[in-house]
Amino acid sequence: MLRFKLVYSDNYYLPIGTHVFPAEKYRRVHDRLLESKVASQDDFLTPDPANDQDILLVHTPQYVEKLKTGTLTPREELQMEVPYSPELVRAFWLAAGGSMLAANYALKDRVAFNIGGGFHHAFPDHGEGFCMIHDVAVAIRRMQRDDKIRTAMTVDCDVHHGNGTAAIFAGMRVPTDPLPSRSASTLDTGSPKVRNAHAGEVFTISLHQENNYPAWKPPSSIDVDLPDGIGDQEYLAWLDNALSSGLRQFDPELLCYIAGADPYKEDQLGGLNLTIEGLKKSDELVFRVAKARDIPVMVTYAGGYAQKIDDTVTIHCNTVAAAKEIFG
Numbered sequence: 122m123l124r125f126k127l128v129y130s131d132n133y134y135l136p137i138g139t140h141v142f143p144a145e146k147y148r149r150v151h152d153r154l155l156e157s158k159v160a161s162q163d164d165f166l167t168p169d170p171a172n173d174q175d176i177l178l179v180h181t182p183q184y185v186e187k188l189k190t191g192t193l194t195p196r197e198e199l200q201m202e203v204p205y206s207p208e209l210v211r212a213f214w215l216a217a218g219g220s221m222l223a224a225n226y227a228l229k230d231r232v233a234f235n236i237g238g239g240f241h242h243a244f245p246d247h248g249e250g251f252c253m254i255h256d257v258a259v260a261i262r263r264m265q266r267d268d269k270i271r272t273a274m275t276v277d278c279d280v281h282h283g284n285g286t287a288a289i290f291a292g293m294r295v296p297t298d299p300l301p302s303r304s305a306s307t308l309d310t311g312s313p314k315v316r317n318a319h320a321g322e323v324f325t326i327s328l329h330q331e332n333n334y335p336a337w338k339p340p341s342s343i344d345v346d347l348p349d350g351i352g353d354q355e356y357l358a359w360l361d362n363a364l365s366s367g368l369r370q371f372d373p374e375l376l377c378y379i380a381g382a383d384p385y386k387e388d389q390l391g392g393l394n395l396t397i398e399g400l401k402k403s404d405e406l407v408f409r410v411a412k413a414r415d416i417p418v419m420v421t422y423a424g425g426y427a428q429k430i431d432d433t434v435t436i437h438c439n440t441v442a443a444a445k446e447i448f449g
């Protein structure tokens with residue numbers, strides 16, 4: 122039995138038909154974790170859906186009303202890039218409930234997973250990029266409202282910029298010192314551009330491929346705009362750099378790790394060059410840093426569009442295995 126909980130429901134499945142987003146990945150990760158004996162049935166918790174008040178901590182009443190009444194405009198539905206249905210609304214409310222539950226268990230057990238969520242492209246007033254509701258932001262806002270935490274840090278390793286996260290937690294930004302440039306670069310992949318601006322109660326870090334969706338990247342507290350084709354070593358160095366810099370500036374009571382599987386070299390929507398082993402090392406790095414500083418970690422999954430869905434499942438399962446190795 123694990124020393125932490127995995128929040129999961131079969132109803133995480135997103136009813137979006139044939140789509141590049143592998144909606145069945147959640148069930149396959151759940152099944153693989155059991156088959157490979159990384160986890161046992163007792164490690165899983167079933168979430169309840171968030172209620173509307175929770176969703177409204179992040180999203181506008183007008184947007185929530187449109188979702189509940191099926192009155193998105195065709196343009197809004199197109200921008201979301203997943204076909205609207207009441208069942209899809211239920212799946213996103215459930216994902217938000219799952220992240221809320223995982224955040225609570227992270228405070229208790231030092232780490233907890235939502236085997237889903239990470240919908241970092243959702244904005245307060247609209248959805249985009251397969252994301253309807255920003256489950257991580259809802260969880261953070263609910264924890265703050267309940268006085269369980271005051272501050273949080275998001276560490277977003279999805280290959281795509283966390284534009285929704287950045288917009289939601291924008292607050293007042295003050296430019297701070299740039300990250301120290303790395304001295305020993307062995308790969309000729311060009312230098313990432315790093316933008317750095319301090320946030321209020323939630324500090325947002327995004328490592329992403331610069332030349333990828335979304336075109337407009339509202340500033341996070343730290344943005345690492347990676348050039349195309351970055352590999353394991355370079356990526357890990359920038360992740361280490363961003364974490365150190367962020368934690369020098371900010372002392373979070375909860376770290377929300379958005380563990381996207383799409384920096385993988387065989388991802389259909391990504392242009393970085395990480396291996397499955399490199400991605401696991403990223404997981405280990407985030408967990409090691411959080412453990413050393415005694416910061417609870419809540420994990421969500423975000424994207425993953427490997428040509429072979431088995432690879433996406435492996436990458437997501439490895440994140441649980443990494444937590445098991447580091448947290449016991």
Ligand SMILES: [Zn+2]
Pocket residue numbers: 279280281381383423424425
């Ligand atoms: Zn992504």
